[in-house]
Amino acid sequence: MNNIVVAPMLIPLLTAIFLVFLRPYLKIQRFLSILSIIATAGASFYILDLIKKEGILRLDFGGWLPPYGIVFVADSFSMLLVLTTVLVAGILLFYAFSSIGQEKEKMFFYPFFFFLLTGVNGSFLTGDLFNLFVCFEVMLLSSYVLITLGGNKIQLVESIKYVAINLLSSWFFLLALAYLYGTVGTLNMAHLSLRVAEVGQGPLLTIISILFLIVFSLKAGLLLYFWLPGSYSAPPTAIAALFGALLTKVGIYALFRIFTLIFYHEPEITHTLIGVMAILTMIGGSLGAIAYNDIRQIVSYNVVIAVGFILTALAISGEVAMEGAIYYLIHDILIKALLFLLAGTMIFLTGKAKIEEMSGLIRNYPLLGWLFFVTLLSLTGIPPFSGFIGKVLIGQGAIESGSFLLLAVAFISSIFVLYSLLRIFMNCFWGETIISEDNHVQLKKGMLLPCAAFGIATLVLGLGVEALETYVSDAAYTLMNPEVYIEAVLDSQK
Amino acid sequence: MKINDVILRTVTKIVVFIILTFGVELFFSGHNDPGGGFIGGLVLSSAFVLLYLVFDIETVHRGVPFDFKKIAAFGAFLAVFTGIGGVLFGEPFLTQAFGLFDLPILGPTELASVLLFEAGVAFTVVGVVVTIILSISKDV
Numbered sequence: 001m002n003n004i005v006v007a008p009m010l011i012p013l014l015t016a017i018f019l020v021f022l023r024p025y026l027k028i029q030r031f032l033s034i035l036s037i038i039a040t041a042g043a044s045f046y047i048l049d050l051i052k053k054e055g056i057l058r059l060d061f062g063g064w065l066p067p068y069g070i071v072f073v074a075d076s077f078s079m080l081l082v083l084t085t086v087l088v089a090g091i092l093l094f095y096a097f098s099s100i101g102q103e104k105e106k107m108f109f110y111p112f113f114f115f116l117l118t119g120v121n122g123s124f125l126t127g128d129l130f131n132l133f134v135c136f137e138v139m140l141l142s143s144y145v146l147i148t149l150g151g152n153k154i155q156l157v158e159s160i161k162y163v164a165i166n167l168l169s170s171w172f173f174l175l176a177l178a179y180l181y182g183t184v185g186t187l188n189m190a191h192l193s194l195r196v197a198e199v200g201q202g203p204l205l206t207i208i209s210i211l212f213l214i215v216f217s218l219k220a221g222l223l224l225y226f227w228l229p230g231s232y233s234a235p236p237t238a239i240a241a242l243f244g245a246l247l248t249k250v251g252i253y254a255l256f257r258i259f260t261l262i263f264y265h266e267p268e269i270t271h272t273l274i275g276v277m278a279i280l281t282m283i284g285g286s287l288g289a290i291a292y293n294d295i296r297q298i299v300s301y302n303v304v305i306a307v308g309f310i311l312t313a314l315a316i317s318g319e320v321a322m323e324g325a326i327y328y329l330i331h332d333i334l335i336k337a338l339l340f341l342l343a344g345t346m347i348f349l350t351g352k353a354k355i356e357e358m359s360g361l362i363r364n365y366p367l368l369g370w371l372f373f374v375t376l377l378s379l380t381g382i383p384p385f386s387g388f389i390g391k392v393l394i395g396q397g398a399i400e401s402g403s404f405l406l407l408a409v410a411f412i413s414s415i416f417v418l419y420s421l422l423r424i425f426m427n428c429f430w431g432e433t434i435i436s437e438d439n440h441v442q443l444k445k446g447m448l449l450p451c452a453a454f455g456i457a458t459l460v461l462g463l464g465v466e467a468l469e470t471y472v473s474d475a476a477y478t479l480m481n482p483e484v485y486i487e488a489v490l491d492s493q494k
Numbered sequence: 495m496k497i498n499d500v501i502l503r504t505v506t507k508i509v510v511f512i513i514l515t516f517g518v519e520l521f522f523s524g525h526n527d528p529g530g531g532f533i534g535g536l537v538l539s540s541a542f543v544l545l546y547l548v549f550d551i552e553t554v555h556r557g558v559p560f561d562f563k564k565i566a567a568f569g570a571f572l573a574v575f576t577g578i579g580g581v582l583f584g585e586p587f588l589t590q591a592f593g594l595f596d597l598p599i600l601g602p603t604e605l606a607s608v609l610l611f612e613a614g615v616a617f618t619v620v621g622v623v624v625t626i627i628l629s630i631s632k633d634v
Contacts, residue, residue, distance in 0.1 A: 006587045013574060020567035062580070062588040 004050070005059040005074045007043035008082045008121040009135075011036055016114035029110045030097055036114065037090035040121075044083040047074050048471060056478070056488035058127070066127070066489055067191035073127035073489055076475035077326060080468075081253060082124050084330045087457075088245050088337050089117055091450045095341055096238035098446025099348070104149050104236070112149075116142035116242070123250045127489055129180070129187045132254065133173055136219070140166050143247060146239045147231065158234035165227045169218035176211040183208065190489035193262045193482050201265035209263035209270055213255070213277075220251025222311055223277040225304045229288065232303065233296030237344025240296075244303050245337035249329060252310055256325070259314060260479045267317060275315030279409045281308030286416035290423070293354050298420050299343045302379070305413050306332045312406045313394050321397025322476035327468070328390030331461060335378050335387065338454035342372050345451065346428060349441050355424055360433030365443055369429040371455045376425060378458045380418040386461035499548070506548045513541040521616055531612035535619025542624050551628070562628070566621025573614030576607055 015036035022029050051057060051074060061070040093113070100109055119139025126132050144166075148159045181187055183204060184195040196205060214224070221228045232243050255274070263270055285304030292298055310332065313325030345368065346361065347353050362369030378385035381392075391414065398407035435441075461468075478484050517537035524530025545554050580589030592606035 003581045003587055010574070010578070010587070014571075017567050017571045017574065021564060060586050062590060063586045 002050075002057050002059055004043060004047055005057050005072045005125065006061075008040055008047070008086065009072075009118055009125060011040045011043065012114040012117040012121065016111045016118060019111040019114065020108065023106065023108065026102065026105050029105070030093075033093055033110050033114070034090070037086060037093060040117075041083065041086045041090065044079060044086055048076065048079040048083060051076055051079060052470060052474070056485060058489055067186050067188035070131050071127040071188065071489060072125045073190075073485070074125055075478050075485060075488075076471045077256075077479060078124040078253070080326060080330060080471055080475060081249065081333075082121050084333045085117070085120055085124070085246055085249075088333050088454075089113070089242065091453050091457075092238055092242050092245075092337060092341075094453075095241070095447060095450040098444050099344075100236060100238055107149055108145070109149060112142045112145045113242070116146065116246075118142075120246050120250055124253060127189050129189055129192065130177060133170075133177060136173070136250070136254075137170065139247070139250065140170065143243065146242070147235045149239070150236065152234075155234045158231045161227055162231040165218065169215050172211065172218075173215045176208060176215055179208045179211065188489070189257065189261055190486040193486055194490070196262055196265070201263060205263070206266050206269055209258070209266075210273065212258055212263075213270065213273065216251045216255045216258070217277065218251075219248070220255060220311075221248045221281070221304055221307045222251070222255070222274075223281050223284075225281065225284070225307070228304060229297050229300035232300040232340075233294070237341060237348065240344060241337045241340035244300070244340045245333045248303060248307055249333055252307060252329065255311065256314055256479065260317070260322075261482045261485060264317075264482065271315050271317055274311055275403070275406055278308045278311040278315055279406065281305075281311070282409050282413040286413050286420075289416055289420035293356060295343045295346060295353055295355060295424060295428075298355075298424060299339050302339060302417060302420065303336055305417055306336065309394070309410055309413060312403075312410045313397065315406060316394070316397050316401050316403050317480075318397045318401050319476050319480045320400060321394050322479050323472050324390050324393025324395075324397055326390075326472050326475050327393060327465070328387070330468075331378070331386040331390055331458070334454055334457050334461065335375060338371070338375050338451060338458070339379070341447075341451050341454065342368065342375060343424075345443070345447055348447070349443060350435070355427040358428040358434060359431040360429070360435070362429040363433045364435050364440060367448060367452065368443065369425075371451050372421075372425055372429065374455050374458065376418070376421040378462070379421065380414055384459065384462045386458045386465075388462060389465050502548055506544060510541050510545060513537060513544065517541065521612065524612060525606065525609070531615030532619055534612075535616035536623065538616065539620040539623035542620070543627050546624075546627065546631070551631070562621045562624040564621070566618050566625065569614045569617025569619070569621055571614070572617060573611050576611040576614065579607060 015032060019029050019032065022032070047057065057074040059072045060066060061072070096109070116139055119135050119142060122135035123132055123139060126135055144159065144163055147162055148155055177187065180192070184192060184199065186192055186195060218224045232240055235243070259270060259274065282305055285301050285308060288301035289298050289305060292301070310325050310328055313321040346358065349361070349365065350358050352358055374385065378387045381387040394410065395407060398404070398410070517534050520529040520537055521531060521534030524534065542558070576590070577588040581587055590606060590608040590611065592604060592608070595603055595605050597603045
């Protein structure tokens with residue numbers, strides 16, 4: 001028992017509730033938000049360090065022991081993601097301060113921002129499948145509010161699709177949970193793993209696992225990403241960045257958890273299917289990324305490519321590939337937030353969204369241009385930026401297991417990423433400037449500094465891989481050896 | 495044309511109290527029987543919704559001058575707060591406690607901290623349901 005485990009979910013939850021009461025006082029809301037982020041980040045870091053010393057931590061809510069009660073389980077994998085989430089959310093808050101506008105701030109922007117964070121952190125931490133469903137719902141409900149906040153026509157159009165598709169997938173989620181509970185009689189993840197191993201993963205359980213695969217693919221944007229580019233380009237920049245950075249990652253996390261902890265007995269069926277879906281996702285994402293001329297669409301399709309790329313690691317399922325996937329997940333949360341911020345800032349500055357209508361931005365905003373260049377390098381996976389190590393390790397894992405098709409598609413998709421972003425870079429930043437002296441919009445410091453912070457973060461993450469190495473290898477080890485996780489959860493002495 | 499709804503108004507004035515009493519009854523019975531904060535809260539909020547339907551929003555607001563969004567937030571706070579209570583005593587998050595107390599009029603009574611948690615749930619449900627009904631009743 002260790003109550004600190006619930007802190008990364010509890011602090012944002014309390015903050016969100018308090019901020020509802022402070023509706024008219026925007027300054028206090030901002031101040032409390034920052035304070036809360038710092039506290040959450042501190043707690044997350046403390047937990048991560050504690051795991052290194054004491055192994056996987058567990059908290060039984062209300063003292064009800066697993067498998068009957070709700071448990072929160074903190075292992076290195078989940079805590080690395082929680083920590084990254086909180087830090088990225090903190091930087092995005094600063095961007096929101098200067099860009100979101102008073103009207104939206106007064107309509108409970110900050111409370112829902114923190115409710116979203118509550119859901120995301122809860123999903124990462126929970127050790128119970130039904131609780132995962134609840135945390136998903138908390139996250140999705142807040143995202144419904146955030147996507148419609150402001151009520152522009154395009155937002156409402158896209159949000160109807162977004163809400164409909166997510167309701168459908170939540171319904172499937174519930175259905176899959178009911179099937180699973182009816183079959184093996186438990187929903188605690190560690191207990192599920194034990195029971196599935198005991199009875200063997202027969203055809204029935206494999207079909208249930210595929211149902212889960214469909215559910216989380218819808219959330220993560222694996223193959224079933226048709227809803228994603230539209231919805232992610234509708235809301236204001238700070239919110240779009242939050243979605244692009246975090247929401248698909250929660251789905252990816254759930255896929256990793258379920259297919260390494262519970263349904264790992266029939267890799268010929270499930271993991272092959274994941275591999276095929278990953279390949280199709282990368283192909284589709286690459287086509288989308290080079291087909292559109294709207295920056296927001298290009299950026300959204302880049303999210304799709306990354307989802308496919310990360311899931312190749314799950315299809316390969318080796319320890320090296322897992323390490324790569326974890327590095328890449330952390331990197332991708334950072335860099336997608338930066339990419340969305342840059343795209344949004346460019347649209348804010350020029351008032352245009354099509355790449356052929358912009359040009360010469362680097363003359364007016366040199367730092368913005370260079371930041372975009374850094375993003376481009378980092379996303380493609382060029383050292384010393386953070387994308388490099390993840391790509392190398394996933395590639396190494398693919399070669400070790402002989403999955404050459406996955407390897408080829410994954411690395412060719414990187415070239416498409418490079419091309420799609422170079423197209424933005426060359427069209428928008430090079431050439432004659434379109435902005436005359438009178439139309440020059442001052443780039444606010446509050447917008448530029450968060451972008452710069454992300455730019456520095458990707459460099460630091462790239463150079464400081466060594467410091468993360470112990471945590472990541474522990475996380476990958478736990479993922480590949482489910483018994484470590486099971487023992488930590490079901491050991492009633494702890 | 496004004497609709498003649500004397501019967502509806504008169505009946506409502508009495509029925510609202512019956513619904514409210516039933517809601518409270520459901521809320522308390524939830525400790526050992528079917529019922530509880532969520533169901534009790536739904537019934538309580540149905541009383542408010544009936545009031546809003548029969549009388550107009552302004553009239554009801556004069557009688558019940560609360561911001562229901564804040565009631566929802568207060569309920570959520572109450573529920574989370576009882577969870578933290580356990581943490582303060584060194585127990586796991588959400589641990590509930592109960593004990594027997596000798597109260598002046600009621601005699602020996604079992605008091606449980608889960609009652610506060612359930613009250614939080616009930617407040618949240620009332621706040622959210624009424625807010626939803628009020629929001630969709632407004633013309634855009």
